[in-house]
Amino acid sequence: MGALKLIINGAKGRMGQALIHCAEADPDLIVSAALDHGDDLAAALSGCDAVIDFTHAEVTLGVAEACAKAGKALVIGTTGHSDAVRTRITELSKVIPIVFAPNFSVGVNTLFWLTRKAAEILGPDFDLEVVEMHHRLKKDSPSGTARRLVEILAEVRGLSYDSDVRHGREGMVGERTPTEIGLHAVRGGDVVGDHTVIYANVGERVELTHKASSRDTFAKGALRAAKWAHGRDPGLYDMQDVLGLTD
Ligand SMILES: NC(=O)C1=CN([C@@H]2O[C@H](COP(=O)(O)OP(=O)(O)OC[C@H]3O[C@@H](n4cnc5c(N)ncnc54)[C@H](OP(=O)(O)O)[C@@H]3O)[C@@H](O)[C@H]2O)C=CC1
Numbered sequence: 001m002g003a004l005k006l007i008i009n010g011a012k013g014r015m016g017q018a019l020i021h022c023a024e025a026d027p028d029l030i031v032s033a034a035l036d037h038g039d040d041l042a043a044a045l046s047g048c049d050a051v052i053d054f055t056h057a058e059v060t061l062g063v064a065e066a067c068a069k070a071g072k073a074l075v076i077g078t079t080g081h082s083d084a085v086r087t088r089i090t091e092l093s094k095v096i097p098i099v100f101a102p103n104f105s106v107g108v109n110t111l112f113w114l115t116r117k118a119a120e121i122l123g124p125d126f127d128l129e130v131v132e133m134h135h136r137l138k139k140d141s142p143s144g145t146a147r148r149l150v151e152i153l154a155e156v157r158g159l160s161y162d163s164d165v166r167h168g169r170e171g172m173v174g175e176r177t178p179t180e181i182g183l184h185a186v187r188g189g190d191v192v193g194d195h196t197v198i199y200a201n202v203g204e205r206v207e208l209t210h211k212a213s214s215r216d217t218f219a220k221g222a223l224r225a226a227k228w229a230h231g232r233d234p235g236l237y238d239m240q241d242v243l244g245l246t247d
């Protein structure tokens with residue numbers, strides 16, 4: 001089998017540049033098109049095996065529709081989508097394989113796994129808070145990764161992301177309730193991506209932290225996901241599936 005031909009969408013961006021650099025170092029991959037604002041995705045699709053999208057939340061759906069029409073595997077790294085867009089992406093995954101993950105690093109996917117295990121072991125007496133920090137240019141908040149961490153905590157506790165998450169605190173908010181999950185987004189400088197899950201009880205506290213210091217870790221994971229997705233049955237997958245990290 002020849003090298004996998006990839007379209008990188010969002011090629012001029014921070015992640016696009018990391019993806020191109022990492023793909024060029026991999027003899028099993030060819031970047032058949034590096035696309036950004038204004039380029040014609042539909043015209044480029046016939047010459048590729050898979051598409052990787054790291055753009056903006058409002059761009060992804062059009063990319064997914066085009067990939068479904070052309071029958072091409074899609075890897076989505078973009079974050080910040082509305083529930084309606086997520087639902088439509090899920091529908092399109094009945095036509096093509098889509099790997100949709102808020103974070104493609106092996107370390108963060110290990111953190112997802114550990115977060116679930118720690119919540120199960122520590123139980124309901126521990127208060128749950130998630131803190132993330134990213135560079136000053138990040139547009140969406142909270143990060144997709146932090147959202148996923150809270151979703152995992154909510155699943156374990158039988159809570160809901162929409163009604164039980166508490167985004168920051170300000171003013172006379174009263175005492176913390178046992179069912180709220182705090183979520184705090186910090187922005188500044190050139191931080192690539194830090195995430196901490198805090199489990200706090202009276203007398204002790206557990207903190208799980210991941211810190212990314214290079215975007216190559218996300219890029220290598222997304223390239224690995226593209227190889228994994230090519231030729232696979234249609235479906236909605238995430239990086240846990242790619243890594244075989246399911247419980
Ligand atoms: N899943 C993961 O592991 C990771 C996910 N991310 C996510 O990836 C996304 C991109 O991050 P980052 O690279 O830092 O962002 P950037 O803003 O640096 O890059 C996005 C690029 O997409 C371009 N773009 C905008 N519209 C289109 C379009 N219609 N077609 C093609 N390209 C377009 C932008 O152009 P312009 O600037 O002109 O708008 C820009 O060049 C974010 O949602 C981020 O949260 C980031 C890191 C890891």
Ligand SMILES: O=C(O)C1=N[C@H](C(=O)O)C[C@H](O)C1
Pocket residue numbers: 079102103134138139142143144145146192193194
């Ligand atoms: O925008 C970023 O930079 C990042 N975004 C992703 C997210 O929103 O979770 C992943 C990573 O933390 C970097």
